Amino acid sequence: xxxxxxxxxxxxxxxxxxxxxxxxxxxxxxxxxxxxxxxxxxxxxxxxxxxxxxxxxxxxxxxxxxxxxxxxxxxxxxxxxxxxxxxxxxxxxxxxxx
Numbered sequence: 001x002x003x004x005x006x007x008x009x010x011x012x013x014x015x016x017x018x019x020x021x022x023x024x025x026x027x028x029x030x031x032x033x034x035x036x037x038x039x040x041x042x043x044x045x046x047x048x049x050x051x052x053x054x055x056x057x058x059x060x061x062x063x064x065x066x067x068x069x070x071x072x073x074x075x076x077x078x079x080x081x082x083x084x085x086x087x088x089x090x091x092x093x094x095x096x097x098x
Contacts, residue, residue, distance in 0.1 A: 046091040
């Protein structure tokens with residue numbers, strides 16, 4: 001499984017040259033993989049943001065299982081995209097395009 005996660009993390013970097021860091025975290029906030037200049041301490045924050053987004057998002061009338069939200073945090077020179085997929089949360093940190 002570790003090789004699979006590493007392969008996915010590497011493909012994110014290959015697909016987007018603006019990506020500076022990627023972190024993959026399990027549901028309890030444990031860092032499973034990271035690449036780039038990001039602290040493992042960010043793992044808990046990424047998990048928490050993903051969990052809170054589920055609370056904020058309303059269920060649609062016909063949704064049996066809600067789709068996880070994609071959270072985008074925008075700062076002056078950085079974008080952070082956080083999404084829960086299956087049993088992991090992925091945080092992608094990018095430089096903001098000009």
